[in-house]
Amino acid sequence: MDPSNQSEAGVLLDQLLESLLADFDHWFQRGDELLRCCPDDVMGKTERDRLAARLTEGQKAIVATRSLVKASSQPMAISMDAMSPWHGLVTEVWGLAAKIAVYRRDQTLT
Structure with missing residues (x-):
């Protein structure tokens, strides 16, 4: 492969x-923002604490990944196995956002 193509692919x-x-x-x-405003009726404190801990771990993993990428002299990719838990967390955040929206809508209707 042409070195300039390798460079372009790496970029x-x-x-x-x-x-x-x-x-x-x-x-x-x-x-994190959603958890701070999440009513107990949507998600109990224990469950919120667990999700908050997993989000913190996810954020730490992102920081570590960025550090590894920055330290590498070669272009890097991340395996789907490594990203799968992150995708799961994002899906949970979307689900929490939807639950809070429904809860708020229901509160305004009553």
């Missing part, structure tokens, strides 16, 4: 990876 991979990591970071932060 593209780095851009895609950073975009993906930024997305995870955004949703993990959004999850």
Whole structure:
């Protein structure tokens, strides 16, 4: 492969990876925000604490991944096995957002 093509592919991979990591970071932060305003009727304290701990671990994993990418002299990718728990957390955040929205709607109707 032409070295310039390798360089272009590496830049593209780095851009895609950073975009993906930024997305995870955004949703993990959004999850934290939702947990701070989440009523007990939507999610109990114990369950909120557990989700908060998993979001913190996810955020730490994103920071660690960024550090590894930055330290590497070669373009990197992340395996689906590594990202799968992050996807699960994002799905939980979306579910929590939906539950809070329904709860608030129901509160305004009563």
